[in-house]
Each structure stands twice: as structure tokens, then as C-alpha cells.
Amino acid sequence: MSVSESLHKLVEARIPFRNRLEPMVASEQGVTVRCDVTQAEGVGCMLTHLDLVEENKSSLSMDELVHWAEWMCGRVTYLLEPLHLIEIDRRNGLALVRSKMPRRQNSSGKLSENIAYFELVADRRHHASLRRFQFRRTTRDRGSVPFGLTHDQLEVLVDDLVEGALAKNP
Amino acid sequence: MVQKIERDVNRFKQIIRGKIRQDLKRYVSHGEMIGKQGKDLVSIPLPQLDIPHFRYGDKGRGGVSSGEGDPGQSLGPGEEEGSGQAGNSAGGHLLEVEVPLAELAEILGEELALPRIQPKAADNIVTTKEKYTGVSRTGPESLRHFKRTFKRALRRQISTGNYTPDEPMVVPIREDQRYRSWKSVENPDTRAVVIYMMDVSGSMGDEQKEIVRIESFWINAWLRSQYQGISTRYIVHDADAREVDENTFFRTRESGGTMISSAYKLCRDMIAADYPPSEWNIYALHFSDGDNWADDDAACLTLLGQELLPSLNLFGYAQVHSPYGSGRFLDAIRSRLGESENIVLSEVPDRDSILDSIKELLGKGL
Numbered sequence: 001m002s003v004s005e006s007l008h009k010l011v012e013a014r015i016p017f018r019n020r021l022e023p024m025v026a027s028e029q030g031v032t033v034r035c036d037v038t039q040a041e042g043v044g045c046m047l048t049h050l051d052l053v054e055e056n057k058s059s060l061s062m063d064e065l066v067h068w069a070e071w072m073c074g075r076v077t078y079l080l081e082p083l084h085l086i087e088i089d090r091r092n093g094l095a096l097v098r099s100k101m102p103r104r105q106n107s108s109g110k111l112s113e114n115i116a117y118f119e120l121v122a123d124r125r126h127h128a129s130l131r132r133f134q135f136r137r138t139t140r141d142r143g144s145v146p147f148g149l150t151h152d153q154l155e156v157l158v159d160d161l162v163e164g165a166l167a168k169n170p
Numbered sequence: 171m172v173q174k175i176e177r178d179v180n181r182f183k184q185i186i187r188g189k190i191r192q193d194l195k196r197y198v199s200h201g202e203m204i205g206k207q208g209k210d211l212v213s214i215p216l217p218q219l220d221i222p223h224f225r226y227g228d229k230g231r232g233g234v235s236s237g238e239g240d241p242g243q244s245l246g247p248g249e250e251e252g253s254g255q256a257g258n259s260a261g262g263h264l265l266e267v268e269v270p271l272a273e274l275a276e277i278l279g280e281e282l283a284l285p286r287i288q289p290k291a292a293d294n295i296v297t298t299k300e301k302y303t304g305v306s307r308t309g310p311e312s313l314r315h316f317k318r319t320f321k322r323a324l325r326r327q328i329s330t331g332n333y334t335p336d337e338p339m340v341v342p343i344r345e346d347q348r349y350r351s352w353k354s355v356e357n358p359d360t361r362a363v364v365i366y367m368m369d370v371s372g373s374m375g376d377e378q379k380e381i382v383r384i385e386s387f388w389i390n391a392w393l394r395s396q397y398q399g400i401s402t403r404y405i406v407h408d409a410d411a412r413e414v415d416e417n418t419f420f421r422t423r424e425s426g427g428t429m430i431s432s433a434y435k436l437c438r439d440m441i442a443a444d445y446p447p448s449e450w451n452i453y454a455l456h457f458s459d460g461d462n463w464a465d466d467d468a469a470c471l472t473l474l475g476q477e478l479l480p481s482l483n484l485f486g487y488a489q490v491h492s493p494y495g496s497g498r499f500l501d502a503i504r505s506r507l508g509e510s511e512n513i514v515l516s517e518v519p520d521r522d523s524i525l526d527s528i529k530e531l532l533g534k535g536l
Contacts, residue, residue, distance in 0.1 A: 085372075085425075086373055086425075087408070087427045088372075088425050088427065089409055089426065089427025090409060090426065090427075091427070091429065092427070092463065094427060094463075098373075101493075102493050102494055102495075115494060115495045117494055133494070133495075135495025135496065140496060140517070142495050142496070142497070142498065
């Protein structure tokens with residue numbers, strides 16, 4: 001069974017729930033996926049973050065990390081906004097990927113001064129962490145907010161992250 | 171006595187100043203004048219101002235006359251029906267006036283009510299300059315004043331009847347020699363340097379850099395008006411910092427992560443090497459979107475609080491909003507060092523906020 005299928009089963013087993021934090025961890029073949037789910041129902045779920053850890057592999061070179069990050073930008077095209085690589089931190093071996101066009105929306109989905117975007121931080125140890133951030137102009141604060149995915153999207157996303165992390169040159 | 175043309179020129183200058191003042195915010199936020207900057211003058215387009223021009227009268231070209239006319243006939247030159255077509259290019263003139271940078275700075279200072287800067291080193295740093303102030307009878311041959319010497323010799327030869335106009339020969343003797351003499355003048359020295367630092371990491375886009383370019387132009391103009399011969403240094407950084415020239419400063423884009431501490435370290439080293447704080451007025455201005463890698467904040471604040479601030483007249487940090495909003499670094503500085511006297515923090519959400527930000531950065535008059 002793949003790690004995405006394991007995670008899907010974990011979520012499915014607790015459906016439906018809302019307004020509480022359900023930590024979920026799925027591991028298969030040395031790959032661990034962790035996420036906190038705040039709400040789940042028949043179609044999809046809300047996550048606060050999605051982390052992938054691959055323990056057994058050797059570290060990537062910086063070029064390989066850049067290649068991985070760029071591969072994910074090309075592959076993960078089904079989120080609210082397309083992704084692009086914006087920063088490479090060679091000193092700490094990190095790649096920072098964010099939404100190409102941050103979304104300006106409020107809680108009801110109308111355009112507003114709030115800015116929301118995905119941020120994926122990947123590092124040379126085959127770790128990747130996806131979060132969604134929102135910047136509120138009125139209060140000038142920026143924080144992580146839950147993001148919604150359908151169950152299918154979550155499965156495909158986990159598969160893509162795993163595929164990218166496992167292959168040296170995906 | 172002031173001539174009429176001078177009065178007209180002065181009036182024209184006042185009109186220009188009024189127009190610039192009126193549209194200062196637009197000029198500042200659009201940055202259109204910066205691209206036309208000469209050494210000391212800036213060209214400013216003033217679209218609403220007509221160029222003064224001669225207008226021919228109607229004399230000798232018809233007009234109202236005596237004689238018989240028909241009832242209802244209009245007087246004066248009639249309107250002819252034109253056969254031309256509408257043009258398809260922009261009409262009107264765009265007058266470009268050249269304004270001295272110092273005058274622009276003055277307008278900015280008046281508009282923003284900026285306080286005059288009190289240089290900190292003016293009292294204790296004195297430079298001595300030699301200035302030629304007169305002529306003496308003794309001195310080194312290298313300073314011999316040839317013109318005066320020959321004048322004295324000519325005068326002596328004429329008065330003693332030894333000068334023949336038909337055979338003009340002037341031969342100076344020892345008493346004719348004149349030499350330049352000098353005097354040492356002591357001047358209080360106010361040396362100043364501005365060190366600009368800019369985050370050029372991947373999250374700082376072109377618009378953010380343009381905002382920084384415009385803001386630093388105006389800050390520079392103001393500081394130049396306050397100090398003679400101010401030095402300017404530029405540092406760009408992503409995860410690493412390096413010194414660059416002005417042109418590179420505004421055009422560089424790197425893809426590295428953001429480590430603000432790298433810029434602060436370079437700034438500290440620069441000051442230690444070239445600018446003793448007891449002799450220099452040192453200004454450090456840093457522009458970033460505030461998206462510092464989280465574990466770097468502590469190092470930055472330690473550097474800033476313990477090593478940079480004691481050396482500086484003013485540390486200004488302006489946080490420019492990126493497409494991803496505003497980072498956390500501003501809050502980090504505010505919470506740890508916001509009370510320091512020589513630190514000024516500013517936030518620049520967009521171009522329209524540039525003027526306010528300049529006022530915040532320069533408003534302390536340090």
C-alpha cells in the first residue's frame with residue numbers, strides 16, 4: 001500500500017469531523033507523511049500543514065534540490081494557484097516555493113486586501129513541508145491558515161511529493 | 171535694479187516650484203524624474219504648463235474696419251470651415267524644466283516639514299586648509315608671483331627713467347620680487363556617509379526594487395542638501411552580502427534565501443574599516459520585504475543592537491510589501507530595539523506610501 005493510500009484510509013476512518021485538530025501520520029517504505037486535519041467530510045478535508053519526511057536516503061546536492069523544487073512546481077498544478085521557486089538557501093540547503101500569483105481573498109471568497117498563498121519548503125534531506133499563509137493588511141500579520149483539498153487531490157499531492165523525494169532526478 | 175526679464179524668470183521659477191509642490195506625491199511615487207537625473211540637475215516634465223511663446227497680432231491682416239456692412243454680419247475674422255482631419259498623435263507640449271537637486275530637496279523638506287540635521291561631529295573634528303590670502307616680499311621661489319613681480323619692476327623702471335617704450339625690457343631685481351602668502355583656515359568638518367542595504371532575494375520583485383530606488387533617491391537628495399560631499403555605499407544581500415555600485419544596486423536580482431545578518435556584518439566591517447564613528451556621521455538604511463529566514467532574526471538583532479547602533483547617527487529600516495505581504499522582521503526589530511533613539515522603522519505597502527515613509531525615516535533630524 002502506498003503512503004497516500006494509508007493517509008487516505010486514516011482520514012476516511014474519522015470522517016466526518018470539524019473544529020478539532022486531528023494529527024495524522026502515515027508511513028510506508030521509509031516515507032512518513034504528517035498532517036493536522038481540522039475538518040473532513042465526504043468530499044475533502046482541511047489541513048493546517050502537510051509534511052513529508054524520507055529518512056533513509058542520502059542528502060541531495062543543491063543542484064538536485066533545485067531540480068526537485070522545479071519538478072514539483074511543474075507537477076503540482078492542481079492547487080489554488082500554480083507554484084514557482086523563489087529562493088534557494090545554499091547555506092542551509094533549503095528551497096522555498098510559493099504560489100506564483102498570491103490570491104487576494106476574504107473569508108467569503110470575495111476579493112479583498114488579504115493575501116493568501118501556498119509555501120512549500122524543501123530541504124536536502126528529502127523533507128518537504130506545505131503550508132498556506134495569509135497576510136491581513138488590516139492587522140499586518142501573517143500566519144498559517146488551513147487549506148482545503150479534495151481527497152483525490154490529497155492523494156495525488158502526497159504521491160507527487162513522494163515521487164519527487166524518492167527519485168534523485170525526478 | 172531688477173530688470174523685467176529677471177522678474178519674469180523669478181516668477182516662472184515660482185510657478186515651477188508651485189507645480190512641483192502641488193504634484194510632489196505624484197512625482198515621488200512615479201519616479202519619472204529619477205531617470206533624467208544629471209549631475210546636479212533633475213529634469214522634470216510639467217505637462218500642465220504652457221511654454222511661454224510669442225503670439226502674432228492681427229495687425230495688417232484684416233480685422234474690424236469702417237465701411238458698410240449687412241445687418242447680422244459678424245465682426246472680426248470669420249471662422250473658416252476647415253478641411254483637415256483629426257490627428258492621431260498626442261497633442262500639446264510637455265515642458266521639461268531643470269531643477270537643481272538642492273532645490274528639490276528643499277521642496278521635499280518644506281512639504282514634509284523635515285527638521286534640519288544636526289551633524290554630530292561638527293564640534294570635535296576640525297580640518298585645516300591652506301588658503302592663499304595675500305602677497306609678501308619673501309617666500310620660496312616656487313610661490314613667486316610673476317605678474318606682481320614684473321609690475322613692481324615696471325613701476326620702478328618707469329619712476330627711475332630706466333624704461334624705454336620703444337625697447338620694452340623689464341628686469342626685476344631682488345626688491346621687486348613678490349611671493350604668494352597663505353593662511354591656515356580651520357573648518358569644522360562634517361563628514362557623512364550613507365550605507366544603503368537592500369534585500370535582493372527572490373521574494374523582492376521589480377516593483378519592490380523600484381520603490382526602494384525612488385525612496386533612496388529622495389533620501390539621498392535630502393542628505394546631500396544637509397552635508398557637503400556625502401559619501402554613499404551600497405550593499406546588496408540575499409543569503410550573502412556584497413558591496414556593489416549604484417547601478418548594480420538597483421538592478422540586481424538573486425535567487426538566494428534571505429539572511430539579513432550578512433548585510434549587517436558587512437556594514438559593520440565597512441564602518442570599522444573606513445568610517446570612525448567619532449569623525450563620521452553614519453547613516454545606514456536597510457530595505458527588505460522582511461522575509462528573513464527565521465533563525466537569522468536573533469543574529470541580526472544582536473548585531474544591530476550591540477555593534478551597529480552605537481556607531482550610527484541613524485539606522486532606518488523600511489519594509490516594503492512584497493506580493494506575499496509583509497514579513498516579520500519589522501516586528502522583530504520593533505519588539506527588541508524599537509525604543510532605541512537612533513532607530514527608525516517604516517513600512518511601505520506601495521508607491522503611494524513612499525512620501526510617508528521618507529518622513530518617518532528622516533523626521534527625527536538625526
